[in-house]
Amino acid sequence: MASPKKGGERVPTGIEGLDEILQGGVPLGNTVLFAGTCGTGKTTACFEILCRGAAAGENGAIFSSIEAPDRSIANMRSYDFFDEGYIKENRLIVRDLGDLMRDLGISHPDTGLSVEDGNKLIHAIAKVVDDNKVKRLVIDSLTSVVGHLEKRERIRTFMREFTRTFQPRGVTVFLVSEVSPEAHKYSSYGVEDVLTDGVVLFSNLETRGDLLRTIQVIKMRGTTHSRSRYVMDLTPYGMVMVPVLKSYSKGGAE
Amino acid sequence: MATGDIGRRLKETSSRSAVSLISDIDNYFNAMKEVVKHTSDEDIACVYITSTIPSTVIMEQLSSEGLTYEHVHFIDCISYMVGSTPSKSDRVIYVESPTMLETLMLKVQMAVRHLGDKPKLVFLDSINTLALHNDERTLSEFVHYLINSLRVKGVPTVVLSIVDQTPEDLEIILKLVCDEVIEAVGTTNGG
Numbered sequence A: 001m002a003s004p005k006k007g008g009e010r011v012p013t014g015i016e017g018l019d020e021i022l023q024g025g026v027p028l029g030n031t032v033l034f035a036g037t038c039g040t041g042k043t044t045a046c047f048e049i050l051c052r053g054a055a056a057g058e059n060g061a062i063f064s065s066i067e068a069p070d071r072s073i074a075n076m077r078s079y080d081f082f083d084e085g086y087i088k089e090n091r092l093i094v095r096d097l098g099d100l101m102r103d104l105g106i107s108h109p110d111t112g113l114s115v116e117d118g119n120k121l122i123h124a125i126a127k128v129v130d131d132n133k134v135k136r137l138v139i140d141s142l143t144s145v146v147g148h149l150e151k152r153e154r155i156r157t158f159m160r161e162f163t164r165t166f167q168p169r170g171v172t173v174f175l176v177s178e179v180s181p182e183a184h185k186y187s188s189y190g191v192e193d194v195l196t197d198g199v200v201l202f203s204n205l206e207t208r209g210d211l212l213r214t215i216q217v218i219k220m221r222g223t224t225h226s227r228s229r230y231v232m233d234l235t236p237y238g239m240v241m242v243p244v245l246k247s248y249s250k251g252g253a254e
Numbered sequence B: 001m002a003t004g005d006i007g008r009r010l011k012e013t014s015s016r017s018a019v020s021l022i023s024d025i026d027n028y029f030n031a032m033k034e035v036v037k038h039t040s041d042e043d044i045a046c047v048y049i050t051s052t053i054p055s056t057v058i059m060e061q062l063s064s065e066g067l068t069y070e071h072v073h074f075i076d077c078i079s080y081m082v083g084s085t086p087s088k089s090d091r092v093i094y095v096e097s098p099t100m101l102e103t104l105m106l107k108v109q110m111a112v113r114h115l116g117d118k119p120k121l122v123f124l125d126s127i128n129t130l131a132l133h134n135d136e137r138t139l140s141e142f143v144h145y146l147i148n149s150l151r152v153k154g155v156p157t158v159v160l161s162i163v164d165q166t167p168e169d170l171e172i173i174l175k176l177v178c179d180e181v182i183e184a185v186g187t188t189n190g191g
Helices: A042-055 A069-076 A084-088 A097-103 A115-131 A142-149 A152-166 B003-012 B025-041 B055-064 B101-115 B127-133 B136-152 B168-177
Strands: A031-036 A059-064 A092-096 A134-140 A172-178 A198-207 A210-220 A229-235 A238-243 B018-023 B045-050 B072-076 B092-094 B120-125 B157-162 B180-184
Touching (some): A031 A042, A042 A059, A042 A134, A042 A172, A059 A069, A084 A092, A115 A142, A210 B101, A229 B101, A238 B101, B003 B018, B018 B025, B045 B055
Parallel strands (some): A059 A092, B045 B072, B072 B092, B120 B157
Antiparallel strands (some): A229 A238
16 A cells, blocks of 8 residues: 555555556545446446455445446456455445345335435445445446436435545545546536546547547546546556557647 | 677666667567577566567567577567457467557556566567558657656566668657667677
8 A cells, every 4th residue: 555645645546557647546535436438447447446455455345236246246357456355355345236225215216316315325335334344435326326316406415415424434435427428528417526526537539540448537636636648458457557649640749 | 799699788788778779681580589589598578569570470480490489478569450360379469550559558568567576578579660650759659658667667678670761750769768779780690
């Protein structure tokens, strides 16, 4: 683990390149939005952050509405940062968000979630966090939760309550936001990104006949950081990042 | 300088060195062979970026000379382009085109990470064939990043170029970022 840097304690993501951009990691207790289109690496990045944390002694949890836990775990077996022991020893908790909502009796596909339902969900997640001494929390995806809240004011209330619940616990939170490439925004309702401490954008870049995955830190409260776009790859050994090279035309750099 | 001296000169360089290896056409194969032989002799893993000849051909050539390539990890960005059907191999990472420089950088980073703490060297063969497919300034930026990113990781690089055939911008960047120049020109004894 990297030592805390000036400006507050950091939570190293363990992703080489990203921690350098963030001057050592995400400020402890920040809530960070990982925004991007499908297939850009958000979920894998979250799992890497959780696994690197587990390896360093920080328990992690992911609540997923995207994949069943068994399938998520099966997908992670191809990465060398994943260790089956993390699951067995409850250092990495993988839960189905839909199941949790059904268990709480707040799954109402027709009427959506009320503010009270949102609070119930937050407190149920907080119980898992407390019971397992979780320090890194992932919600994949936030979009699926706020989609049920429907109204912007409810989403705002939910986000505020979410931050108020986990920040005092010293839990660093990563929220996955699904956005379409045409949307030119970081969240579905334009509220989530405003209320989070950080936004990291995952996207694609087509250059010289290659379709590349890219990552860009848009904002991160509590630290100075580069806002440059980096090319990244999800390798069996974890995420790797390199700068985007300029493409030159006759008139200069594109 | 005879190509047989390349290994000796490489042995004298530090672990963070970047070496510009300049060869003429006649010495090309011997120069390449000497780098592979040096890494084998010194028990160094060699990450071999080839944009000149498909990796399968290089392996055949090395085999025919009785040289081992067990320690060589190829990043091959020419096989796809020339229509050679890449076979699945733990030893070779394929990049679809030599124009895909960012992907090439990512694959180098991946190979270096995969090798962990083992001593290793990255060999780029060659700057001239990459220059055929890329803008000089983009390629200069690539070389600058590649060498320096490896230098900070303590991984030495050897960049092969052909004498009098290298674009001017690239020659300048090689002179700027490389610590050593080894010339294998004019004498064709393979050593």
